[in-house]
Amino acid sequence: MAPMPERKRESCAMSINFTTAQEIAERHVREQIADSEFLSRYEFGKVEVKSENERFWTFVSGSDQLFREGYVPGAVYACVDKTDGHLWSMDDVERFYLERAAARQAQSDSVAA
Numbered sequence: 001m002a003p004m005p006e007r008k009r010e011s012c013a014m015s016i017n018f019t020t021a022q023e024i025a026e027r028h029v030r031e032q033i034a035d036s037e038f039l040s041r042y043e044f045g046k047v048e049v050k051s052e053n054e055r056f057w058t059f060v061s062g063s064d065q066l067f068r069e070g071y072v073p074g075a076v077y078a079c080v081d082k083t084d085g086h087l088w089s090m091d092d093v094e095r096f097y098l099e100r101a102a103a104r105q106a107q108s109d110s111v112a113a
Contacts, residue, residue: 025059
């Protein structure tokens with residue numbers, strides 16, 4: 001995988017607030033559900049923040065019915081960038097966490113040496 005492109009953070013004025021991020025996530029999640037022939041047959045809960053890190057918030061809307069039927073995770077996710085509000089793709093999220101793990105391992109290796 002190619003390294004994540006660094007997004008320049010010009011100033012704090014560029015960063016979005018949590019309420020705006022939640023609105024972006026809500027819109028995205030509802031569109032994903034409505035646009036899916038499969039997902040649109042299920043009821044989903046409120047879009048809520050699941051976690052956050054220094055780069056993005058992760059929002060989720062779960063479906064108890066999907067989960068009971070054995071579909072895991074039984075939810076739709078949206079990761080919203082804290083700087084400019086763009087939605088992170090699942091590939092970008094995976095790359096972020098892989099790079100973070102590699103950096104931790106490198107730091108751990110240098111301390112052990």
